[in-house]
Amino acid sequence: MNAEIRPIRTPAEQGLSGELKALSRAGGPRIVALRTAAAQAFNDNGLPHRRVEEWKYTDLRTLMREALPLATPAAVAQVEAHQGLLLDTGARRIVVANGAVVPELSDLADLEPGLSILTLAQALAGAGETLARLGTLEPGRYDAALALNTALATDGVVIEVGEGAQIARPVHVAHVVSGHRPAASFARSLVVVGAGAHFTYAESFEGPAGLGYQVNSATEFVVGDEAHLDVVRLQEDSASALHLSTLLFEIGRAAKVHAFSFGIGAGVARTTLYANLAGEDSQVGFNGASLLKGRQHADATLFLDHQVPGCESRELFKTVLDDSARGVFQGKIVVRQAAQKTDGRMMSRALVLGDDAEMDNKPELEIFADDVQCGHGATCGAIDDDLLFYLRARGISLKDAQSLLVQAFVGEAIETVEHDGLREALVARAEAWLAARG
Amino acid sequence: MALLDIDNLHARIGGDHGKEILKGLSLTVNPGEVHAIMGPNGSGKSTLSYILAGKDDYEVTDGAVTFDGENLLDMEIDERAAKGVFLAFQYPIEVPGVATMTFLRAALNAQRKKRGEAEVSTPDFLRLVKERAGHLGINQDMLRRGVNVGFSGGEKKRAEILQMAILQPKLCILDETDSGLDIDALKVVSEGVNALRSPDRAMIVITHYQRLLNHIVPDFVHVMNKGRIVRSGGKELALELEANGYAEYQQDAA
Ligand SMILES: Nc1ncnc2c1ncn2[C@@H]1O[C@H](COP(=O)(O)OP(=O)(O)OP(=O)(O)O)[C@@H](O)[C@H]1O
Numbered sequence: 001m002n003a004e005i006r007p008i009r010t011p012a013e014q015g016l017s018g019e020l021k022a023l024s025r026a027g028g029p030r031i032v033a034l035r036t037a038a039a040q041a042f043n044d045n046g047l048p049h050r051r052v053e054e055w056k057y058t059d060l061r062t063l064m065r066e067a068l069p070l071a072t073p074a075a076v077a078q079v080e081a082h083q084g085l086l087l088d089t090g091a092r093r094i095v096v097a098n099g100a101v102v103p104e105l106s107d108l109a110d111l112e113p114g115l116s117i118l119t120l121a122q123a124l125a126g127a128g129e130t131l132a133r134l135g136t137l138e139p140g141r142y143d144a145a146l147a148l149n150t151a152l153a154t155d156g157v158v159i160e161v162g163e164g165a166q167i168a169r170p171v172h173v174a175h176v177v178s179g180h181r182p183a184a185s186f187a188r189s190l191v192v193v194g195a196g197a198h199f200t201y202a203e204s205f206e207g208p209a210g211l212g213y214q215v216n217s218a219t220e221f222v223v224g225d226e227a228h229l230d231v232v233r234l235q236e237d238s239a240s241a242l243h244l245s246t247l248l249f250e251i252g253r254a255a256k257v258h259a260f261s262f263g264i265g266a267g268v269a270r271t272t273l274y275a276n277l278a279g280e281d282s283q284v285g286f287n288g289a290s291l292l293k294g295r296q297h298a299d300a301t302l303f304l305d306h307q308v309p310g311c312e313s314r315e316l317f318k319t320v321l322d323d324s325a326r327g328v329f330q331g332k333i334v335v336r337q338a339a340q341k342t343d344g345r346m347m348s349r350a351l352v353l354g355d356d357a358e359m360d361n362k363p364e365l366e367i368f369a370d371d372v373q374c375g376h377g378a379t380c381g382a383i384d385d386d387l388l389f390y391l392r393a394r395g396i397s398l399k400d401a402q403s404l405l406v407q408a409f410v411g412e413a414i415e416t417v418e419h420d421g422l423r424e425a426l427v428a429r430a431e432a433w434l435a436a437r438g
Numbered sequence: 439m440a441l442l443d444i445d446n447l448h449a450r451i452g453g454d455h456g457k458e459i460l461k462g463l464s465l466t467v468n469p470g471e472v473h474a475i476m477g478p479n480g481s482g483k484s485t486l487s488y489i490l491a492g493k494d495d496y497e498v499t500d501g502a503v504t505f506d507g508e509n510l511l512d513m514e515i516d517e518r519a520a521k522g523v524f525l526a527f528q529y530p531i532e533v534p535g536v537a538t539m540t541f542l543r544a545a546l547n548a549q550r551k552k553r554g555e556a557e558v559s560t561p562d563f564l565r566l567v568k569e570r571a572g573h574l575g576i577n578q579d580m581l582r583r584g585v586n587v588g589f590s591g592g593e594k595k596r597a598e599i600l601q602m603a604i605l606q607p608k609l610c611i612l613d614e615t616d617s618g619l620d621i622d623a624l625k626v627v628s629e630g631v632n633a634l635r636s637p638d639r640a641m642i643v644i645t646h647y648q649r650l651l652n653h654i655v656p657d658f659v660h661v662m663n664k665g666r667i668v669r670s671g672g673k674e675l676a677l678e679l680e681a682n683g684y685a686e687y688q689q690d691a692a
């Protein structure tokens with residue numbers, strides 16, 4: 001093992017290792033140890049490349065050419081001018097600019113009973129007990145994006161929803177990059193939903209068009225027994241940006257969790273979702289949609305671990321690929337021996353509009369229990385000519401017919417978002433994307 | 439001037455070795471007229487209707503089609519629709535995720551825009567759809583669903599006629615609109631079609647059954663066989679076909 005020869009480090013790996021030399025000391029010994037271990041893991045393993053199975057189609061060693069300097073705080077007025085996503089959804093808005101919460105732009109007043117929101121920086125400084133849960137969700141494998149996040153993120157949002165609290169108004173964490181020089185931002189958030197509580201969490205990502213910045217976000221969700229959590233995500237980073245997100249879920253008994261990720265931006269985007277179904281009889285739905293054009297590359301990868309009996313999981317991912325865009329879907333469902341009566345279904349569908357576009361689908365099932373119902377499927381194809389003909393025969397132009405059909409295609413996944421304001425905002429973003437299509 | 443003039447139309451399935459399906463078909467349709475086309479399975483009736491609507495699976499190798507004085511074959515599919523060509527499909531397709539109302543509105547406004555007319559207002563549109571749908575026995579629930587999604591065969595045919603009633607085309611091509619309709623629905627649909635008869639609108643009604651022509655009484659009946667019109671006559675020709683079948687035409691052409 002020791003004999004393995006490390007290949008020559010890339011400039012990005014060298015730069016990142018440099019950043020990892022001076023880690024934050026905030027948060028007490030447990031957190032400091034987590035940072036140190038994560039930094040060590042990165043120094044040992046570096047960036048993933050195509051021979052690392054989970055990153056086969058998203059070779060970060062090639063795609064991440066350089067390590068950018070860590071982002072510095074943004075000017076409030078500039079952030080205010082830059083932010084544009086999900087402004088009118090009725091959600092409570094918290095702005096994280098360049099990886100740090102901006103209190104001036106965040107609505108932290110009059111929290112509903114049962115809802116507590118701290119910045120990660122506040123939590124690390126010793127406020128609140130929720131911090132005990134930070135960094136406790138483990139993917140069980142080395143994940144470079146998560147390791148870098150653990151080591152380098154110093155701010156984000158820590159939300160706790162008390163037992164039984166029914167919070168109707170979603171909390172929206174708006175990640176905004178602001179500035180003129182490309183920099184790297186890291187943000188780490190934690191959402192703890194108490195037993196029987198109901199909560200909707202939204203997050204969005206955006207930054208200056210044309211700026212080649214890097215964003216690395218990780219959010220941990222601890223979902224209690226019989227809790228109901230909806231997660232809605234919208235990623236519209238600059239088409240020159242590199243976006244890495246990690247979502248970690250630990251789900252209790254008889255809980256309901258639904259997450260929808262909408263990816264429209266970034267030159268290279270990778271979202272990795274890890275979910276542990278640790279309590280019986282839970283229902284989860286992890287859905288997503290991507291609208292890609294130009295030379296965009298977007299990778300949605302998920303790992304679902306059915307550890308206990310009687311859970312139901314559904315995944316539906318829709319990818320639209322124009323021009324020479326590249327889409328990746330990897331989904332792995334593991335059903336442990338104890339997880340009898342698991343009902344798992346995973347589907348990835350791609351609609352190819354561009355002649356040079358490409359989709360890689362890799363759904364996998366690993367089943368150790370014998371009494372389960374599991375299935376997966378993947379499709380990839382162009383818009384149906386007969387559908388186009390039917391619409392055009394009624395007078396609708398080719399472009400409008402394509403738009404209607406693309407909207408219908410991604411609509412099936414967007415429809416799964418329960419909150420009206422958020423769902424309508426996502427539909428509007430899809431319409432805007434289609435309207436901008438040449 | 440004729441509304442539609444098809445002159446010696448030859449067409450084959452696209453591709454180098456595509457089979458020739460229309461083999462010198464000629465037909466003239468004047469405004470206000472209703473023409474019925476009958477003929478054995480596979481004689482090319484649907485192919486003719488697709489070529490008129492602009493489906494690009496077929497290649498026209500000879501002949502000409504003039505619509506309202508213009509070369510129809512040069513026009514894009516949606517341009518033909520805006521000019522007034524409407525095909526009620528033999529097999530209407532389901533369009534999941536596109537609500538019927540959205541679709542109808544997009545189609546109507548796209549056509550109006552191409553003709554330089556103003557878009558219809560929302561209240562006017564809703565009123566129009568409600569009124570026309572009521573006549574055809576199409577309920578609100580069907581209008582809310584995706585286009586044709588989960589509709590029965592007969593409901594799909596009715597929905598086609600609703601589209602026609604809303605788009606108000608100049609030339610209505612009905613490809614076996616009667617197949618799949620129960621007796622009551624046949625009456626409702628025929629009434630819907632008859633309501634659209636007008637001195638400046640023409641219809642081509644493709645059917646296998648004389649029964650439909652009792653309701654939609656044609657001015658002319660044509661027999662199509664092996665890609666051509668082999669006989670034309672008045673409405674009594676349909677009765678003759680009903681009694682004798684197509685045997686004599688098939689022998690002639692063989
Ligand atoms: N896309 C196609 N590919 C191959 N063959 C085709 C295609 N379209 C039509 N044909 C053939 O052309 C001939 C005419 O078909 P068409 O559907 O026009 O007949 P029709 O008169 O409408 O018949 P029916 O009464 O059964 O509806 C048939 O032999 C059919 O198989």
Ligand SMILES: [Mg+2]
Pocket residue numbers: 483484485528613614
């Ligand atoms: Mg036919």
